[in-house]
Amino acid sequence: MVRIKDVAQLANVSSATVSRVLSNKGQIRESTREKVLEAINTLGYKPSRVARSLRVRSSQIIGLIISDIQNPFFTSLVRAVEDVAHQNGYAIFLCNSDEHIEKEALYIDLMIAEQVAGVIITTTQEAGSPCKKLLPANIPLVSIDRRVFDCEVDTVVLDNVRGAYEVVNHLIGFGHERIGVIIGSQTMTTGRERYEGYLSALTEHGIQPEPALIRFGPPTSKTGYEMANALLSLDPPPTAIFTGNNLITIGALHAIQEKNLAIPDDISLVAFDDPEWASIIRPRLTVVAQPTYELGRIAATLVLKRIKDAGDPCETVVLPPEVRIRESVKRVTIS
Amino acid sequence: MVRIKDVAQLANVSSATVSRVLSNKGQIRESTREKVLEAINTLGYKPSRVARSLRVRSSQIIGLIISDIQNPFFTSLVRAVEDVAHQNGYAIFLCNSDEHIEKEALYIDLMIAEQVAGVIITTTQEAGSPCKKLLPANIPLVSIDRRVFDCEVDTVVLDNVRGAYEVVNHLIGFGHERIGVIIGSQTMTTGRERYEGYLSALTEHGIQPEPALIRFGPPTSKTGYEMANALLSLDPPPTAIFTGNNLITIGALHAIQEKNLAIPDDISLVAFDDPEWASIIRPRLTVVAQPTYELGRIAATLVLKRIKDAGDPCETVVLPPEVRIRESVKRVTIS
DNA sequence: ATGAAAGCGCTAACAG
DNA sequence: CTGTTAGCGCTTTCAT
Numbered sequence: 001m002v003r004i005k006d007v008a009q010l011a012n013v014s015s016a017t018v019s020r021v022l023s024n025k026g027q028i029r030e031s032t033r034e035k036v037l038e039a040i041n042t043l044g045y046k047p048s049r050v051a052r053s054l055r056v057r058s059s060q061i062i063g064l065i066i067s068d069i070q071n072p073f074f075t076s077l078v079r080a081v082e083d084v085a086h087q088n089g090y091a092i093f094l095c096n097s098d099e100h101i102e103k104e105a106l107y108i109d110l111m112i113a114e115q116v117a118g119v120i121i122t123t124t125q126e127a128g129s130p131c132k133k134l135l136p137a138n139i140p141l142v143s144i145d146r147r148v149f150d151c152e153v154d155t156v157v158l159d160n161v162r163g164a165y166e167v168v169n170h171l172i173g174f175g176h177e178r179i180g181v182i183i184g185s186q187t188m189t190t191g192r193e194r195y196e197g198y199l200s201a202l203t204e205h206g207i208q209p210e211p212a213l214i215r216f217g218p219p220t221s222k223t224g225y226e227m228a229n230a231l232l233s234l235d236p237p238p239t240a241i242f243t244g245n246n247l248i249t250i251g252a253l254h255a256i257q258e259k260n261l262a263i264p265d266d267i268s269l270v271a272f273d274d275p276e277w278a279s280i281i282r283p284r285l286t287v288v289a290q291p292t293y294e295l296g297r298i299a300a301t302l303v304l305k306r307i308k309d310a311g312d313p314c315e316t317v318v319l320p321p322e323v324r325i326r327e328s329v330k331r332v333t334i335s
Numbered sequence: 336m337v338r339i340k341d342v343a344q345l346a347n348v349s350s351a352t353v354s355r356v357l358s359n360k361g362q363i364r365e366s367t368r369e370k371v372l373e374a375i376n377t378l379g380y381k382p383s384r385v386a387r388s389l390r391v392r393s394s395q396i397i398g399l400i401i402s403d404i405q406n407p408f409f410t411s412l413v414r415a416v417e418d419v420a421h422q423n424g425y426a427i428f429l430c431n432s433d434e435h436i437e438k439e440a441l442y443i444d445l446m447i448a449e450q451v452a453g454v455i456i457t458t459t460q461e462a463g464s465p466c467k468k469l470l471p472a473n474i475p476l477v478s479i480d481r482r483v484f485d486c487e488v489d490t491v492v493l494d495n496v497r498g499a500y501e502v503v504n505h506l507i508g509f510g511h512e513r514i515g516v517i518i519g520s521q522t523m524t525t526g527r528e529r530y531e532g533y534l535s536a537l538t539e540h541g542i543q544p545e546p547a548l549i550r551f552g553p554p555t556s557k558t559g560y561e562m563a564n565a566l567l568s569l570d571p572p573p574t575a576i577f578t579g580n581n582l583i584t585i586g587a588l589h590a591i592q593e594k595n596l597a598i599p600d601d602i603s604l605v606a607f608d609d610p611e612w613a614s615i616i617r618p619r620l621t622v623v624a625q626p627t628y629e630l631g632r633i634a635a636t637l638v639l640k641r642i643k644d645a646g647d648p649c650e651t652v653v654l655p656p657e658v659r660i661r662e663s664v665k666r667v668t669i670s
Numbered sequence: 671a672t673g674a675a676a677g678c679g680c681t682a683a684c685a686g
Numbered sequence: 687c688t689g690t691t692a693g694c695g696c697t698t699t700c701a702t
Contacts, residue, residue: 001472001695003694003695003696004695004696004697005695005696013672013673014672014674015673015695015696015697016672016673016674016697016698017671017672017673019696019697019698020671020672020697023697025697025698026672027671027672028671028672029671029672032671032672046444046447046448047448047695047696048389048448048450048694048695048696049445049448049449049450050385050388050389050394050448050449050450050694050695050696051389051694051695051696051697052695052696052697053385053678053696054383054385054386054389054678054679054680054694054695055677055678055695055696055697055698056678056696056697056698057678059385061428069410069413069414069417070407070411070414072405075404075405075410076405078404078429079404079405079431082404082429082430082431086431086438091430091442091445091449092428092429092430093396093426093427093428093429094413094417094427094428094429095417095426095427096414096417096421107426110384110426112381113381113382113383113384113385114384114385114426115383115385137336250611250612250615253615254615257615257617275612276585276612277585277610277611277612277615277616280585280588280589280592280612280616281612281615281616281617282592282616282617336679338678338679338680339679339680339681340680348688349688349689349690350679350680350681350689351681351682351688351689351690351691352687352688352689354680354681354682355681355687355688358681360681360682361687361688362687362688363687363688364687364688367687367688382679382680383678383679383680385678385679385680386678386679386680386681386694387679387680387681388680388694389678389679389680389694389695389696390679390680390681390682390693390694391680391681391682391694392694
């Protein structure tokens with residue numbers, strides 16, 4: 001391994017000078033800069049980011065804690081953050097919390113121990129998340145996809161209420177009144193807000209929400225499968241189902257197919273999220289899509305900004321959803 | 336921030352002792368250990384991994400360089416590596432090379448600068464990859480999914496030849512002879528080996544490979560779309576298509592649907608990879624599945640092993656594929 | 671414009 | 687069993 005002093009030696013300068021040309025700080029005579037650059041080149045010197053981190057008490061790393069690396073929604077986020085980080089000379093530390101608060105806590109501690117420059121998180125708990133330990137450690141934090149209520153952080157989320165509202169509205173416009181809903185846990189803002197949107201669309205049209213049609217659970221395909229089965233076994237069953245995220249949709253689809261029901265003839269379906277397969281399956285799914293890449297891009301931009309100037313007040317960015325009408329909803333007439 | 340000397344002070348010992356209890360090295364009297372532990376607790380001390388890394392010249396980080404974070408195949412890999420790393424107290428550094436050799440090179444340099452403990456990579460080039468710079472830097476390297484030819488590394492890959500061979504064999508067993516194939520670039524082992532499997536199944540049955548039926552391209556859905564279009568425009572068109580990875584399959588599916596062709600009545604389809612949606616779409620796709628999680632798990636286990644004892648000779652693990660017969664292949668009779 | 675020197679927080683000889 | 691000491695490779699005053 002070649003150290004900064006090796007470069008200094010070869011260039012006949014002090015390591016301080018080498019450091020200066022590396023970071024473009026202070027005044028350096030053009031001729032010495034060239035000498036140094038040449039020495040760096042011939043030696044193939046690469047500064048140790050570890051030593052630098054120790055010295056300046058901060059690394060060039062952005063921590064990214066997400067809840068499910070196998071969910072395409074989060075994957076888009078990761079992709080966007082990676083892009084922005086890379087463009088700015090940062091690398092990313094990826095952690096999968098698995099929606100477990102303990103793993104989340106462990107990774108938060110890791111972020112502090114590794115002195116990352118900033119953290120982006122999809123937290124598991126809207127209140128009481130360990131992520132607030134980052135603030136006293138002076139590590140900028142931005143919450144993405146979900147809101148955090150017990151500390152001041154930059155936030156970038158979707159307008160979930162509106163997304164759910166609009167897509168349920170669409171269903172109602174097609175004559176549906178008995179609309180089943182399968183939605184993520186109510187301990188997260190996403191689940192809560194989507195439920196709220198569902199409710200307000202219903203009540204706005206004078207439709208009484210019916211408890212049997214409303215199902216909550218962890219946002220997994222298992223939940224989707226079980227709850228869809230339950231909904232379809234109702235007598236009478238709903239004429240349409242609204243699934244609260246892409247995993248739930250997969251499970252619901254399995255249940256529907258297992259019962260040999262046809263979409264949309266036997267049951268209409270609208271889904272939150274627009275994974276690639278939603279327009280490959282037949283019929284193509286009517287969905288409310290999130291600007292996933294944009295969510296990630298903005299979050300990354302926000303941390304970077306706050307890494308530069310920590311002072312500014314916190315921002316909350318709310319992005320609009322987009323309903324994409326395709327073929328999974330049938331027009332029904334009230335019988 | 337609380338440092339090790341703060342703990343030492345409070346516990347009335349030297350920092351060396353604190354370090355010893357932290358790492359369970361050497362002999363420590365039980366009473367002092369307790370004193371130290373208590374001090375750690377009351378102070379809420381978390382050791383700086385940065386300082387440790389600098390001192391021991393290696394971090395507790397495993398670098399993971401993959402080519403496409405949005406491809407579920409790689410995502411499974413990431414998931415597995417994350418799991419194993421986490422279980423062993425390692426964190427992962429995730430980098431997306433985007434199948435670009437320059438980005439790969441940049442990230443390799445980063446790994447060295449960050450002194451990661453080991454690297455797992457799906458390299459973009461089977462020869463001439465910058466990843467061999469890691470070896471002189473004493474950083475263990477394992478190549479996953481793809482083989483590397485110009486340096487000695489641990490490798491874990493699928494038996495691609497066999498996978499392609501078996502699934503094409505299945506097609507032939509159902510009477511197909513004009514079998515189109517859309518496959519990834521021949522500069523990567525995956526593409527080459529899958530092509531080889533295709534070829535050997537054909538020749539084994541005395542079927543003459545027909546150049547017009549064989550299409551190569553980058554492993555993207557764009558390639559799948561364009562090449563499927565080309566294949567379907569042939570006169571006569573193939574009776575079956577074999578797509579070389581999940582992205583290509585998506586593109587091919589789009590092309591087939593755009594032409595209003597029915598699977599398997601108008602065209603049979605078999606695919607490499609078994610993403611979740613392959614059994615949601617109708618008809619369900621006959622595929623050759625890779626043990627993705629297992630690939631990642633083994634790769635992670637291998638780096639960890641080599642981090643412990645660098646000496647051992649390199650291993651190459653080859654995992655078997657699994658053909659999953661579903662409904663996308665029709666029996667045809669030779670006309 | 672450049673160099674000397676101190677020190678980031680930790681570990682590992684070495685000594686006792 | 688425990689403490690002293692010397693760095694790991696870098697940045698940053700403070701001199702000059």
